[in-house]
Amino acid sequence: MPALLEAAGLAHRFGAIPALAGVSLSLRRQEILAVVGESGSGKTTLLNVLSGRLMPDEGEVLCDTGDGLRSLARLGAPALRLLQRTRWGFIQQDPRASLRLDITAGGNIGERLMATGARHYGRIRAAAAEWLAAVEIDTARLDDLPRHFSGGMLQRLQIAATLVTGPELVFMDEPTGGLDLSVQARILDLIRSLVRRLGLAVVLVTHDIGVARLLADRLIVMRAGRIVETGLTDQVLDDPHHACTQLLVSSVLPA
């Protein structure tokens, strides 16, 4: 099956620091790839480069835009923005960074639909209510401002606002990062069931290998901007070969 996203020879520096060096990877449709590694290993830089929000110094990202694999760098800004708004989605650690807290929950979901051309108010409102229910927020909250939502509800709202346009690829950066454990478990379960039901491909950055084990088919372990180990999630976590992976796996506190 042809890849949905491919990267070859990615390199990027911040001043003297190599944030990415010689990174190549490929992602299939409906595949969930987790990127793990300690802080500063280049995970978020990789995510930003793969999603076209940062152009790398070297190397190329290719993506399927509906008519074969095309280079992101040569897509042009308007086409890239359209891709990011329609076929792709982003779920950030801090939902406040991507939601607008001064418009209603329904407005936040509807906004992305309108950005892709939806104009019929009744249909937008119905879709917003449907997605609010899909992320298990009471639809009575449709007209409430998200500034009064809890952290877990805000994260759910961000998920709804991202998935409403039916993306095929979603980039997630520590989606359960700032949440307390009980909320984390429910959001993970929600993400897992939605991803499966909608057949999404996901690139997931996390430092939590428990999250990676739960969600990901495949795993990449990074250190100092390089991929040091890759394989099926359970292979890498149960039989880690690289020193760095062994350290990550053995550093987990048992609950």
Place this chain on the structure above:
Amino acid sequence: MNGPLLAASGLCKGFTLHLRGGLRLEVLRDLDLAVSAGECLALSGPSGAGKSTLLRALYGNYRVDRGRIFIRHEGENIDLAAASPETILAVRRITLGYVPQFLRVIPRVPAIDIVAEQALARGAEPAAARRSAAELLERLNIPPRLHALPPATFSGGEQQRVNLARVFVCRWPILLLDEPTASLDSASRDIVAALIGEAKKAGSAIVCIVHDAPLSVAIADRVLPLAPLRAAA
């Protein structure tokens, strides 16, 4: 087509512990086995002999250092030791079932949903999947009042039966079982032996780690004894 559904040849597996100064542990050396449809191979041997390592290698969970693992998957022979991640996942979805020693699940998911999951993944209709999950749980003496509870608070034996149910809810051409009756009483053990017997009758090839002599007598057609490797002289 006859011949084994699962065949391994020349398997070698060791571990390099980088956090222990690169200490090298050899666990499997030049191991061969073959299991045909309807046959159950029991793995026996003392703790540390490499039984679970072998089972995990056969599942593609541990990556072997050398050797080949042939799996009959949808009419084709696939070398699991050299297969792509995508192929391994497809084999695990349809052909190769594995019951690990301990249940590992998402917190807060009810037992019945855990058991129904595999049937759903194969496209069963949700109500039918839950119905067969409930029937199997009841057969394994997990009463209906427990079905809606997450198994985290279950006893060891109940967790193990949920663990078995989540795999036995579907039919598998090849089944790998890691001490399926380790924490079960004799009544539960007999039920598990019956399930394994039915799987054999239906044509599954089974590899099973057994410590329990009555279970071994009940299900095993052959026994492969494993012994801990001595360091090479």
